[in-house]
Amino acid sequence: MKKIKISPSILSADFSQLGNEIKRLEEGGADMIHVDVMDGHFVPNLTMGPPIIKALRQHTKLPFDVHLMISPVHKYIKDYADAGADIITIHPEATKDLKSSTEHIKSLNKKVGISLNPETKISLITDLLNEIDLVLIMSVNPGFGGQKFMPEVLEKIKELKEMRDQKNLDFDIEIDGGINFDNNKLAIEAGANILVSGTTIFKNNNGDIKKNIDLLKSS
């Protein structure tokens, strides 16, 4: 079984203190930093872009797990690679040619992820599973933190895990949206090995990040 990793989303961090917030995450045992990039077009919310990622890069050695919710995504990929992303995850709906966008990310020596919205079918990416590093299963409709977890997406995780085993592949399965101390177990049992969490990590137990990361990891 793959090791369970936690990728805290800085969407729920104090934006006036982002450098310190990232240090707190590293000290609290985060495995990577999830950066939610939104463009106010692909999703109805606007967050941060390459200059902020670049500025944050000096505050941690942890990998930056950059979730691009922007469209069209292709022409911006290199900017995120240059800014310091380690994993670049894109949505199929945000590019004209998913294969060429994933190849572009790989050619920049970055790990490549594909994210599936709750409504998006696995069949869209079956052919690419042997070429990518990660599948990000959205358990909310992307756009905002603090939304309610959609348990129906667990089926997709089970299916993906079966496909991975059958085809002897190695991609990570990450889940994103509404993860808390109850559904973390369901996500891990289904086959997710990276849990994204914003609200639970930053707001629960009076913002005790270490405690919240530990609780999310234990199932």
Ligand code: DX5
């Ligand atoms: C939603 C984002 C998520 C989200 C996670 O569009 O991709 O990363 O902010 O935050 P919580 O854990 O609050 O759902």
Ligand code: ZN
């Ligand atoms: Zn995300």
